[in-house]
Amino acid sequence: MTLLLLAGTAEAQQVARILSMKGHAAIASLVGATRSPRAIDLPTRIGGFGGEAGFVLYLESAGITAVLDATHPFAARISDRTARICAARGLPYCQILRPEWSPEADDRWTMIAAEEEAAAYIPAGATVFLATGRQGLARFSNLTGRHLICRVVDPPETAFPFANGKFLVGRPPFTPEAERELFERLGVDWLVVKNAGGRASESKLVAARACGLPVAMIARPPQPVAQRVATVAAAIDWVQGL
Known part of the structure; x- marks a missing residue:
């Protein structure tokens, strides 16, 4: 075999x-x-x-x-x-x-079916942390009027596709404490996440809970x-x- x-x-x-x-x-x-x-x-x-x-x-x-x-x-x-x-x-x-991840008592999640739906809930002027990777970034093109930060594992070879955003390079694992410090330092107002589940990448949700950040949670396909x-x-x- x-x-x-x-x-x-x-x-x-x-x-x-x-x-x-x-x-x-x-x-x-x-x-x-x-x-x-x-x-x-x-x-x-x-x-x-x-x-x-x-x-x-x-x-x-x-x-x-x-x-x-x-x-x-x-x-x-x-x-x-x-x-x-x-x-x-x-x-x-x-x-x-x-x-899948499930929200806890202090979580502020909005469940969405696709990346394009985030714009309906995230207000203009918000700083948005995209913990969704680079591949689906084009689907956030309607998030105009917000400041976008997309975390990627590898240094990008091309510029950020929208004028209102930037890449942030970081390789996991990340601790909840480090994530919380990062969100506070960047002034993050919203977190966008795919419902990947698992302990390995849950730290960002723990940090969002501690910071009281709203989360747009993208449902699995x-x-x-x-x-x-x-x-x-x-x-x-x-x-x-x-």
């Missing part, structure tokens, strides 16, 4: 470490969105597959017999495509999908109809049961 681990999350790092310790034949795949990704304890390929045909060709050439999808909850196109192709080819597929687990332990059990 040769397992393909679609990586890019903290769960993928943990799964890779356990699979390596147990001696499972597995290959990790990273899309290459981050220039210097953290090392994974498995043989790793970096870069896209070249669409559906390229992915099918890779499955065949690498002798892949099962796929464990540990991509980001918002990597919907990757998960949809992978689940569909695996089903068509009769390959075992399982998605690790961590639980629909997930594939496929086998799914919520924890690393359950994912390892699935692999061992193949």
